[in-house]
Amino acid sequence: MKHSTKLAAAAALGTMLGTAVMAQELYTPNMAYRTGPFAATGIPLMNGQADYMTLLNERDGGIGGVMVNFEECETGYSTEKGVECYEKTKERAIVTQPWSTGITLQVLPKANVDEIPILASGYGFSPMADGKVFQWAFNVPAGYWDGADMIIQYLEEQGSLDGKKIAFLHLDHPFGKEPLPILEMHAEAKGFELLPIPVGLKEMQNQSAQWLQIRRERPDYVIMWGWGAMNAGAITEAVKTKFPMENMLGVWWAGHDADLKLVGEDGKGYKSISWSFPNPDAPAMKDLQEKVIDAGLSQTNAEEMKGVFYGRGLVMSMILAEAIKNAQENFDTAQITPQQLRWGLENIDLTEERISELGMDGMVPPFSTSCSNHTGHSGAWMLEWDGEKFVKASDLLTANVEGYADVIASSAADYAEANAPWPVNEDCAAE
Template sequence: MTSPILNARSQARSLALALGAAAALLLPAMPAAAQGSEQFVALPSYRVGPYGANGQSWYGGFIDYLNYVNLKEGGVNGVKLSWEECETEYNNAKGVECYERLKSKSTVSRGTAYHTMSTGISYALVDKTAADKVPLVMMGYGRTDAVDGSVFPYAFPLVTTYQMQVSAIVKFLTAKNGGSLAGKKIVYLYHDSAYGKEPIVALQAEAKLGKFNLVEIPVAHPGNEQGAQWLKIRQENPDYVIFWGWGVMNQTALKAAQKVGFPRDKMIGSWWAGSEEDTVPAGEAAKGYMSATWNVAGKHVPLIADIEKVLYGAGKGNMQDKAKVGSVLYNRGVSAAVVTVEAIRVAQGKFGKGKVMSGEDMRWAFENLDLSNARLQQLGATGLLPELKTSCENHEGSGKVKIQQWDGSKWVVVSDWVEGNKNLIHPLFKATAAQYAKEKGMKPACLKS
């Protein structure tokens, strides 16, 4: 005969198990981060803090595409994609902590490819990712000298670097001024961080070559105090302001420009200062403002329209604010995920379809990308990024941007592809790459497959 005490314990245990099972059913569905049969993608993201709104759209688009590939295709050749986010708050130390935590989630992929969306965090990780043999992907940001794969085999500043981007902006302004900026004055207003400092050497070289006067004005993080800077800009009375802002700094600058009477159509920003998150809050102050971009905004892109149909139609989208689907940063996040998934396909094509790819496999794939316009069209991704063709000598793969302008309600592309001055810029980053190799005691060499 069972004792009352043992019976009570048995009932309590059964009740606890039942409650636990019920609670599990109520938890939100999350990707299984460390399944051996899945390609685990680490996401050191940020959704809070002064740059959180930007991260929400970018990482929302990235995750939506991973989920879309799982639902639409069953993964990549049968290999499902899984992922896990870790909040960095755009903080370098937290970015490193997230990397250390995420890389152990899969002993095979070690995270597949790290997209930190932060130049500072990328600088902090460039040696760590190389030692751990996993790609650090910096799409449109990060170290320019990482274009040289013989020195930075695991770092990929894809699409266009900051130095090539600022060179393209100068080329665009030169064309607007009849082919010469000689005697003009340009203010470079920038976020006082690795992100804002990265283009300076290129802009100084452009000023020397183009014989225009350059005035450099930094803005302290997070950039919501710019009174002194815009007072100086009013005093300098420049012909143009090249603007390297991020987050709250961007709308603050547009409002300040309006306040001091500086024409917004004489301001041209980097692609991280050219999203709806920047212009909509600035209201009328943003009208006429221009920025560089590599991707278009809008749901007219077939891939974006299908993501909305497949995911959000089924209630499985990542974005809480569905209105941001199709925005500049959302589409840019999708573009980064497209490149990552295409690299997984390329890796599988060489190392085995239907297998989980290692960090070393992915390194080879990112160095051997050939993402043509024909392939982008097949994906429904025309306009999300330019053609990409990488090699050991060129981890950038493109070097082109377009210029867009805010018409008061939407972004309108106002140029064709503009390529920076390679003859001027490439020797600059090759010199710093060589110096880096010397400091590290490295002998530059392309890795063999």
């Protein structure tokens, strides 16, 4: 990949002048949650994200000759603390990574004013797919509505859903309610009964009431939209109540290796849709081992590195790094602005060839973005727990976005109207 003249000059200057130029940095803070009820799932993700940026710093001298400052601001997954982190970091940040649908919803209106792109990889408010309306927000490579659609597609492949009953076990939180519009749309169209079963934040580890309802209702399938301690609690209860694990499926945040290892063989057959997949043989993993792990620059461990969530963290930072590189090359500057990064995020083109160039073969499906498409809709694989680890249980599934494009457009328009005056990108033509 050829770099522009200015990028090459920036890298050379960095070598010659050292500290003077090294004072420059790409400040990409991350709203981490290594503490609190979601820490068990947050830690491997944060480790993967941080390690990828450390790799770029150690191996490549940063991105475009400028080092990355991937400082973490601890939120404990608290919306209030997340907003505090946003206010604390926004002055220097070129991106905001909220790490919670609740925090994303609070930061969304602020991003228009501050003109800082929100990168919510695989989470956040699903209508953010409409880049014309949500010009500063991105939920690449796939959104929750994509996930819900692909889960229903997968279930349909197993047989008609007409007359079936599907329990929707979900965290009683903005995140847990996100897929409801798409699940309700499919229930009406395909003739199945959707049974929402909320799990309160204080009930995550004791779901006896919810599983009593599931035993009583005897659904054909359970779709779990869980996070943190809720997932381990649900999986444990499912095993205890002898629910057939092959009929239980989760969103990508409900496919954490450590949760399934609690039940081991008893969890065999449990499935989770996922837009990432760990590949221990990928060249990037070898570089990480040499430049980051062996050098003592990581908080991870050998077991965690094999898991889905650590690999997903790597993918998330790779996507951000790719957007930064895009912006640097387009604007012919290494020290990009938040506004320039927005362009970079709107012009991602991660082909299989490019993913291979980055040494991350098979770790994420190809996808691209545009000014109107801020999600990418990458597709995902259905993963299945084999008693010891997650394995692929399907070919790549792709969401039928056309089937709910009207829902995206109307929901985005409703949000803009409810939050008027809401600036939109009038220069962006819908694709």
